[in-house]
Each structure stands twice: as C-alpha cells, then as structure tokens.
Amino acid sequence: MFLEKEIFKEFEDIVGVGNIDDGVVITNVYAYNWCMEIFNYMDGKEPIPFSPIPKAVILPSSTEEVQKIVKLCNKYRIQIKIQSTGLGPWNQPSTDNCIIFDMRRMNKIIKIDEKNLYAVIEPYVSGAQLQVETMKYDLTIHMPGAGPMVSPLASATSMNGPGFTSPCTGHSARNVLAVEWVLPDGEVMKLGSYGLKNNSDWFHGDGPGPSLRGIMRGWAGTKSGLGVFTKVAVKLFPYPCSTDFNVKGNSPNYDFDIPDFMKLYVMDCGNFKKLEDVMLGVEEEEISFMCSYLSGFAVMAIFSNSIESLMDKIPIGQMKAPLVVIITARTKREFAYKQKVMDFLLNNFKIENIIGKIYTPKPIFYAEALRSNLGLHGFIATGGFQSSKGVADTAAVCLRSTKSNIPLKQEFIKKEAIANDFGEGTWMTSYESGHYFHMESPTMFDQTEESSVKGMAEYMEKSNQLDLLKHLGAPFFVEGTRMHELFGPYMSNYHIWLRKIKETFDPNNISDSGFYISPQNK
C-alpha cells in the first residue's frame, strides 16, 4: 500500500471500490513506458524504462469525480499525472508523490454535431472509434500521426498534433473548439461558448475576450502539467472520398477495395531544393489529402509489414528526395480535375510517379492512409523509434533542418548506437494546404541495449543543441524545466512567462511538471 489507509478510503469513496489500486503489481506496471529509458538517461538517471512508481492508479468516471480527486490531491499535496491511452514517457510521474489518473472509464462520444461540423469527446475515445462514427455523416476527423488507437482529446488538449492528413485536416491544437478542463486547484473551467451559464454549447472555444486556449497549450501541450481535460469539441472535416470501406482477410494481411477516387503518387524530386518547390507547388493547388516528404527508408517502411518485406522495396529506398502525395475526391469531376493538376505539375517539374511503374502497394495501404495508420509501420518494420527535432514553420527550414541533421545522425550510426537509415530518416508534412510545415526525425534504436539507449539520448541532446545554435526552430521535446531553461533565454525568455502561468494556476504544484515547467524553487 502506497497511500495511508484513510486517504485511500477517501479516494475510494469518490470513485467506488475497484476503481483505485495502490497495490505493488498495478503501480509497478504503470511505472513502465516506452522510451522512458531515454528520458531517464537524459535526466542523469539510470536508463531503465521505468518512472518513479505512482502512489496509486485511479479511474474516474466523470468530471465531478475528477474534480473531487483533484481537490483531495490539493488537500494532501499529492501530485497527479493523467493518461488517456497512455502511450509514451510523457504519461509518467516525475516524482514518487504522484497518483496516475487512467481515464479509460471516460470513454463517451458526447455528441457528433453534423450541422456544426464538430464532435465532443471524452479522453478515452480513440481516433478509430470517433472516425467510424463520423463516417456515418460523410465526415472525418484529424488524427495525429501516432495513429487511430490514440486519444483525439489528448492530442487536441495536451500533446502534439501533426498527422498524415494535415494538409487537409490541419493540426490538433488548431482544431479545438470548446473545452471542459479541471484546473489544478480543482476548479472546472469551460472554455468559450460552453462556459455560458444558460444555453451552453460547444461550437466556439475562444472568449469572451482573450482565448484561454492560449494558456491551455502551444505547439505542444502541457502534458498534464496544468490540470485535467475531461471533454473537448474538435472540428470535423469532409470524408475525403466514398465512405464505403470494405476490408477482408486477417491481420496484418488484409485486403481492401480501394475507393474509386483515390490515387497515390510517389515521386523522387532528386534534391531538397526541388522537393521544396514541388511540395509548395502541390500544396498551393489545395488538392492533397496527404503530402509528406519521407526519406527513402521511411517510404519503404510505410509499405512494409515486416523486416523481410522491407527488402523487396530497395528501389524505393534509393530515391533521393521522395515526396508522397495522395489525392482523393468525392466525385468523378473532382478526381479528374485533381489528376489533371498532378499531371500538369509532374510535367512542369519533370518528375515521375513511380506507383504502378516501379512499385504497386498492396490495397491495404490505402485503407491505412484513410485511417491515419501509417505511423504504425515505424514499429512493425523497424522494431521501434523515437522522434528527434520537430520544428514547425516553412518548408525551407524543415528541409534545412533535415539536411543539417544528416551528418550528426551518421556520427551515431557509425558508433552503432542507432540504426542505419543513412542519417536521412525524416518525416515532413504540409499543413492547411501548405501554409506551414513541420519535420521530425524518427530514429531507430535498441531499447534493450544500454549503449544504444545512451547513444540515442546523446544524439537527441546534440540534435537539440544544433537546433538552438543554428536557429532551426524549437524541437518537440523542449519540455521539462531543464529544457525550458536551456531554450528560454534564446526564445524571448518565454520560460519566465510559462513559469508564471504554472505558478498562478497551480499554486500547490499538484499537476506533475516533469514534462512541463516546475514552479520556482521546486
């Protein structure tokens, strides 16, 4: 037992028997997470995949319960860490004075508002579930590249937000409407039109006056460093083609009827300058469902289900600057127009589509693209990865960042710390028809090998330094006090303001700040 008996009982009275556990087995299991070893090592700790063991794991079933638990945590000065589906080290406590909230009982789609083009969801609704329901209305959602198994609420309120369909569905942070949010002091805040005392509804997330979405999150979320999100309204987008979805067979070798109006283009642009021109050219036409630069190796991976099946794709891997574009349409006319635009661009830029000529993917690829499930292949084909970098601004800076990272990665490949992707492993996508871009460098390493973990951590540190010194934008993982204090002085001293927000809204430092920022002297 990690909680005093009386305190345990108080928590149990809120959630009911069986919905809180502080036994050794459960708490130890919850101390594990993917990639925890890297972050441990970076923090000067042993590179093991375990965080501090939580005092207990609690499963609230409603906002009221969440609020009561948070208030109790304030009373006993116990910290909280929230998990929606709980994938990744940012779900882990940074101290041993912490309770994990597993939000799995809050799993309802509150509504799909067809007329106002949004859905309201709880934390444990997965992207897959929500998408299936919205398809009934010829609509779809934005999903982060992590895939359909994760929580759109967590992505929208607390995490990141890049996805493969970002050219036409944007970024999670920009798709947020109204929000229900239990602040670290236990107060429930309702953003935007949901905060109306009468006639409250979810259609708008800003105001009255300044938008509190500005303290809720930035390019990255606060990763449970500033309270608990219990409901969110997210925008819906038109489903890109026919919603008929016929899958046959068994995992992982499914078959799929490719929708009539869906076409894949994989083109080698030869070099980064031309890649930038082509990407901007495609995006200005506002035609793409997906428009991503992936290194040759990564393109091989998105078409593969195993190491063996990677091998027959060597010709793809040899491409110098591959661009993957998918166009989709709802009507024959639209499809014909979009194909004509692509033909025009291919001709203009003198590049070729290799699909159907050099390589033809299995139909299941198209189903996975529609389900935003391509990130999965990073695991299937390579066994595991973590992303470094994560700048978001122009295509030019993303490509410069990609290029400058290659020699650095190669250094660590030579040391056999990370897997050999020729140093090129990058994913870069357009957003909102090319209004901005982001890149990250997925990097494969061996989680079970200490030297590989250490090498990966050192590579990430050096990559961060590179971004800082060469002004290549802030990476994803500028989070946690150490990183904020490193980057803040070069970035308008933002860390001072961020810290003030933390101190103001979390006076008792209840929300675990391991992946956010700690208050002064804590």
Added chain:
Amino acid sequence: MSETKIYLELVKIYGSKNISNDPNVLEKYSEDLSFFPKKEPKYVIWPRNRNQIQKTIKLANSLNFSIIPVSSSSGPRHHGDTIPRNNKTIILNLSKLKKIINIDRKNRVVMIEPGVSFGELIPQLYKRGLKILTPLHPRASKSVLTAALEREPITIPRYMWDSSDPLLCTEVFFGNGELFRTGAAAGPGSIKQQKKSGQAQVNPMGPTQFSPFRIIQGAQGSIGVVTWATLKLEILPSIQKVYHFQSKNIEELLDFQYELLKYRLCDELFILNNLNLACLIREDPSEILTLTNSLAKWNLIFVISGRDKLASDKIAYLEGDILDIIKEKKLKISNNKTETNEIDILNFLNQADINPWRLRLNGGYQDIFFISNYEKISELITLVEKQITKNLGIYIQPINQGTSYHCEFNIYYNPNNKEETLDVKEKFLRISIDLMNSGAFFNRPYGLWAKDVYERHEDSTQKALKKVKKIFDPNNVLNPGVLCFDD
C-alpha cells in the same frame, strides 16, 4: 504623480511634436460611434519606433498612468473599447508605424506594422498576386493588424482553419514593458537569424507549451501592445465566379450554405439581408432603398475561383458538383441574374471601402454581433426583427470551417436625430441582453456589453482571465476597465 511630471517624461521620449494635449485632438478620442460614456484622455502620443513604446509602457508602470493603444489612422472608432475610463489615460496612437515589413510570396505571408491599413495593403499585395483575408468590405483606413487582433470574421470560412486566422506571429510589449515574440517568431534566434535559416514566422503556435498570441487576441489592447504581426495570405485567383441566390426563406439558404461549407466548395460565402447587400453595392441612400426593394429578403452570396492554366477546369468541376448538390437536395433556388451584377459584388469583396458601407444609409449605426450555432440563427434573427422593424441590416458569416456563425445586426439611424438616437440606444442594450439570454455567444464583449456578458458566463472564466491579466500586465496599465478587468 503629477501630470507635469508625466508630460515632461513623455517629452523626453517623444519630443513635444509627437505628443498632443490640444483639446480638439483630445475631444476626438473622448467618444466613438457607440453609446459608451464620453471621457477625454490626457494626451495622445504617436510613437515612431518600438523603443518609444517600451519606454512609455515602463513609464506608465512607474508613474501610474494608463495606456490605450489605437492603430487606425482615421475614420470612425466603434465599440467603446478605446474610450478612456479614468483620468490618467494616454492614447498610444500607433498609426505612424506604417511599414509593410515583408511580403513573402513563397510562404504566403506578410509582416506588417499596426498602422498599415487595408487601403494600403490590398493594392501592394495585388501587385504580387496575393490577397489578405479580410472582413466584409473593410474600411480603407482600418488597421489590418487590429482587425485580426480583434478576431473580426473573414469572409472565406474554408480558409479560417482556426478562429485566430489570419493572425500568425506577433511582436508584442506586455503590460510590464517586456518585449516578446509569439509563435515560431520567438526563436531560437532573432528574426534576422530565423530568416537566414529559411523561416518566415508562419507558425502561430507556441513558443513550446503555450500560445500567448491567443491571449493578446481579443484583449482589446489590455494585455500587450503589438508592434508587428505576420498574417496569412492566399494567392490571388485569376477567375472569380460569383453566385447570388435569393430567397424569402433564410432556412433554405442556410441549408444550401451548409452543403457548400461541409465540402469546402467555395471561397467567399455568407448571407446578407437585402438592406445590407444594397448598402454594400450602392452609396446613395435613395439608391440603396431602391435596390433593397428589388431584392428578395435573403441573399446567399458565394464565389468559386480558379487560377493559372487550369482555372476554368476548376470552375467547371466546382460548378458541376454544386449543381449536383442543388439537384440532389431538390433546392428550389436559382442564381440571380438581374438586380446585382458580378462586378458590384466583386468590388466589395476584393477592395477596401472608402465610404464605410455601414454609414451610407443614415450616417450612423449600431451593430450587435455575436457567435451562434447553426440551429439558433433563425430564432435569434426573429428575436431582433420583432424589436426593430425597419432599417435593420443583417449579415450571417460562417466562420472557423463552418463550426459556427458570426451574426451581425446593423441598426441604421440618423445620429443627429436625438429622438431616434435615444430610441436606438434603449433598444441596442435591451436587444443585446435578450440575445445574450437566448444563447447568443458575445465572444467579443465590447464597451457596454462587457459586464452583462461576463455575468452570464461561468465565474471560473473571469477568474482565470483576471489571473492572466495579472501575469502579463501586473500593474493594470493597459486599457484598464475593458472586458472583465477592473479599472
């Protein structure tokens, strides 16, 4: 602290030429078109650079005076948000900061100072084949940056990817005088260094785990003074085809509009009542009335566009798909061919307004605007129409990818007619409150609305906003008294 001391310190920063306490000048800043009570500022100052702005804010913190930033060079102000509320207020007039710092065709972004107006920016962008996303026929002298800061709705909902668009990054002095850059502009590195690495300040989110631009936006100058901003641009179409559908029944048009929105089939898209459409097209009051009478009550306007070699292919596909929707939904509406022509409509969509359209009919107006969901629009229109039976303009603008609607009611009247003015004043507040009580979301709570709006909102919102204000403007020097912030 004595006034003389404040004046002398300001002179040290500005020289006496850029400060005024001329009663005629002060008078201009003491009132606007709204019914907000009159009060004169102590001085008006015109900074020429950001050092002066920073020094002024720091001075306000140490000598305890208030600052209200304004940006538009001329033309009427509206909503009571720039009228002083205390006896120690200085107007910081940013209209002389007029640089279009950078027009970037490749990255579709412009960086501008606060004094740049729509009248100045639109032609410059046109020359480069670009366009800025504008509110409906914006006043030529209106500051482009302020329109974005105030979350004024733009006319192309599919380009409004977030409610904050077209605003991207900003440079801002917070209330304690500290300089900050929001979004990707924060760094690492100076703007010059960022440019060298290929950046263009197009990502508004961040830095890192917060997005302070969202707090500055909608704050009516009470959180920070913005000295430049980057704004999203779109490429100028080479063909624009205008559609104008009329109906007696707004529901029919709302239905059709929904389909266009859902599938992102068009660019500009909104509904106007006959009077507002006439005000946008004609200038002379009698011509406005004649046109009003010849139009159906409700007018759905939308534009489809294409550019370059495949422009007509795009138009053909969109037209075909739109016609299919009309057939499939069995809509009994058709494109208007008589009362208005395409050029009239494109004029007000593509150009800034030299003769403000809301002032054309009677020389005065009050506007009531809020955000609604789809279902409530008709009900809220009925509520207003019951109380105002003539000279009422209505404008319904879908925003934010069709997830909500800006609803605007323009009450046109003659401000020189005392009786009419009194009547409008009484109705303005009464109707606004009726609307608030019926689910209208006043997300930009100006002047006289603010108190009533916040009363109808969860207390936690006010509490949180006050905390935010305290963080960024600890001594309450920036526009005190607006929103839910105490004077």
